[in-house]
Amino acid sequence: MRIIRAADCLVMPWKNGGGTTTEIAVAPGGASLNDFDWRISMAHVGQDGPFSSFPGIDRTLSVLTGAGITLAFGDGERMRLDRSSAPYAFAADRAVEGLLVDGPIDDLNVMSRRGRWRHRVERLSGAGSLDANKGLLVLVARKGDWQVNGAALSAGDSAVLDAPGGVELVASGGEAELYAVWLTREA
Incomplete structure (x- = not known):
């Protein structure tokens, strides 16, 4: 068993300035956002905006804090998630915008590469x-x-x-x- 302490996790600002991501674990170790097999992270979402597209990746999102977020998919589907919602799985290459319900949230993101x-x-x-x-x-x-x-x-x-x-x-x-x-x- 390998223990990862919260204080040892890397916190990175988003390119669009809308939040930060705390990387918990990634495989293979040191993989970038373009070549990971799987990745677990937490994000602080401070404003509405589009999710980054990850071709060939499946994602599961869980709301940890805050009033929630509505996922507005490009095909018209909408899914509202809050603290009581079960973890929600979706393809990370679908176009989706996150609309905050009432202020910032923190979420848990799990992503894995299809076929691997x-x-x-x-x-x-x-x-x-x-x-x-x-x-x-x-x-x-x-x-x-x-x-x-x-x-x-x-x-x-x-x-x-x-x-x-x-x-x-x-x-x-x-x-x-x-x-x-x-x-x-x-x-």
């Missing part, structure tokens, strides 16, 4: 166990303090587990929330 990797995202709260016998499991602690197989994670920290088998999660202290990201190679 696929991903699934789930929001969890409280203690429990997970089973991940193949691929990778990345845990992103959002609120509270967590024990992952005995290792401590604070809010903002993450853990990367490679084919971990059974994983025991224990949350302590009040409200706790964690995102589980399963990543598997496509054949």
